[in-house]
Amino acid sequence: MAAKRTAEKTPSARQPKTDDVDEFMKKVDHPLKAALEMVRSIIRGASPAIAEGIKWNAPSFYVREYFATASINTRAKTGECVQVIFHRGAKVKDNSTLGPAIRDPGELLEWLAK
Numbered sequence: 001m002a003a004k005r006t007a008e009k010t011p012s013a014r015q016p017k018t019d020d021v022d023e024f025m026k027k028v029d030h031p032l033k034a035a036l037e038m039v040r041s042i043i044r045g046a047s048p049a050i051a052e053g054i055k056w057n058a059p060s061f062y063v064r065e066y067f068a069t070a071s072i073n074t075r076a077k078t079g080e081c082v083q084v085i086f087h088r089g090a091k092v093k094d095n096s097t098l099g100p101a102i103r104d105p106g107e108l109l110e111w112l113a114k
Contacts, residue, residue: 021059051063055069
């Protein structure tokens with residue numbers, strides 16, 4: 001089972017490329033496309049080690065394994081927005097009552113789960 005979980009987190013044998021995401025983005029027809037492109041640029045610009053591919057039908061970012069996915073959320077409570085999902089795994093952690101320890105002075109983050 002552990003081998004399968006690892007395979008799901010890491011990019012496929014055919015290494016995804018920025019070209020794959022560029023092709024995906026050409027097909028996006030939404031008013032928030034420019035904002036999604038900006039988020040994509042910011043994440044990629046954070047480190048030359050960050051690569052990208054498509055996961056969950058959206059631009060996703062990885063170093064050794066995927067750590068984030070960016071998409072246009074059309075079902076957000078506060079209206080349509082660009083959503084960045086940070087991958088932490090699906091299993092509930094022992095300390096899940098505390099939530100993540102990330103400073104958010106501008107209160108921009110909305111945590112959907114502990």
